[in-house]
Amino acid sequence: EVQLLESGGGLVQPGGSLRLSCVASGFTFSSYAMSWARQAPGKGLEWVSGIVTGGGSTYYADSVKGRFTISRDYSRNTLYLQMNSLRVEDTAVYYCAKERYRTSLKGGTDYWGQGTLVTVSS
């Protein structure tokens, strides 16, 4: 059974940093691209970032480019999202997600974690 367990969310002040983690199990982590998506309270889904296998090409939404960094540790089966210079508008539930493809993010996302809440507020 595929499981994605996010952690690291919490309350942070504007301008602060957080690192989200996602431990993956139930599939070969090294064989699939991965993504982060988010959902602000009462709002729709927004894709945040993705990373493929192999050379690890990374992709970002314009709204987080230059502030967020996605990475993965194959030895720990863990996906990360380093979030810096956080803004009030980054407040959301952040989901870790497994992509259907190995070296591409265009095939859709077939498994999602339950999410971790990030609140940016003073």
Add this chain to the structure above:
Amino acid sequence: SSVLTQPPSVSVAPGKTATITCGGNNIGSKSVHWYQQKPGQAPVLVVYDDRDRPSGIPARFSGSNSGNTATLTISRVEAGDEADYYCQVWDTISDPFYVFGTGTKVTVL
């Protein structure tokens, strides 16, 4: 960047057919994926690559895509289908990224 427009809400009686559209410029040239999200839960992939269904998704869920509109059709709607539905494409016009549709709330009457 691409904008994917969905109707905010669709209401349907049990046993009838719900049709959810996703409009975007030349969306027919892209692969469209659809997600179902129930309150307080993570999204679930219900259709990928325009019309394919993951294992475990009932055949009542079907998709199509042509021109500027992609469509998710839910046949013989059940109470358990009440949820928010989002379309998604991989956009490569500029820097590549995923874009989600605006979302549609399906209400079963």
